[in-house]
Amino acid sequence: MKVAVIGADGQLGMDIMESLHDLDPIPLTYPAVDITKRAKIRSILGEHQPDWIINAAAMTHVDRCEEEDAQAFYVNALGARYVAEASESLQAMLIFISTDYVFDGKKEKPYVETDAPGPLNVYGLSKLAGEYFTRAICPQHYILRTSGLYGVHPCWGKGANFVDKMLELARTQKSIKVVNDEVLTPTFTEDLSKQIRILIDSAPSYGTYHATNDGECSWFDFASEVFSITGIEIDLRETTAEDWNAPAKRPAYSVLENRNLRHHGLDAFPHWRDALRRYLEKRFGA
Ligand SMILES: NC(=O)c1ccc[n+]([C@@H]2O[C@H](COP(=O)([O-])OP(=O)(O)OC[C@H]3O[C@@H](n4cnc5c(N)ncnc54)[C@H](OP(=O)(O)O)[C@@H]3O)[C@@H](O)[C@H]2O)c1
Secondary structure (H helix, E strand, O other), rough: OEEEEOOOOOHHHHEEEOOOOOHEEEEEEEEOOOOOOOOHHHHHHHHHOEEEEOOOOOOOOHHHHOOHHHHHHHHHHHHHHHHHHHHHOOOEEEEEEEEEEHHHOOOOOOEOOOOOOOOOOHHHHHHHHHHHHHHHHOEEEEEEOOOOEEEEOOOOOOOOOOOHHHHHHHHHOEEEEEEEEOOOOOHHHHHHHHHHHHHHHHHHOOOOEEEOOEEEEEHHHHHHHHHHOOOOOOOEEEEOOHHHOOOOOOOOOOEEEOOHHHHHHOOOOOEHHHHHHHHHHHHOOO
């Protein structure tokens, strides 16, 4: 079985490469492989003839997507389209990584795969357009929506992940403010990558799958847990999204229920607290 990973040097892509290492996956990385180049992506994938294509490439900086909206759509929507076209022409199975930000956050209980999307920002809109292209063009697809990714490899689109940012701020500031009115499920890329491996090995019915660690928390709760596990004493204060005033609006509640994975008996995600502890151990030692 041949698997091609687009965005293989990204935060998630690197862990996917590891979870598939025994399959000798084909790493495809920017700029040699640019998903916005329709003919090129088709010919590169055609040369490799993969059975599976994982599209983990995206413009991931949520605030920058507001400003650079055309580029966001170019990569996240049209790029997804071109990968879907190539997958379909090769009859390869396609995994497209999407986001909790396709939802508007008004539901107040975990979103399931059949809930209507309603993105609040350009990033979410562009990823949703990528989902639509994927569904419309390539029937043999898995759309995996995930949330608040962090992993041991750098996130090229965003810089340091949230956990590392908190630890860095604690080194340089006496007091840190964190938003407490955005609730999600932060997800460890290692756990998501293992879940992707399970999906490939079991190839359940095609469609959309929510794929996050278990449980839920606000960014403030998440930061509190980081400092509790590491034993760092810091003056951590709650703030609101309104006070924070980021360029991109974010959903107040974007927790995803992994209903389809559970339905197929495939949900292997541990709780986010367990994931965070393992991340910190892996990153900084016990
Ligand atoms: N990070 C999160 O919190 C989060 C949450 C939910 C969903 N997701 C989704 O998860 C996936 C992986 O994100 P990540 O966290 O691993 O981000 P990342 O580290 O920024 O990885 C994205 C990768 O895409 C590549 N890329 C950008 N433009 C490209 C193009 N035109 N053609 C080919 N490759 C291109 C980047 O390469 P360069 O760095 O060289 O540009 C990078 O390797 C994305 O689909 C993202 O939308 C992420």
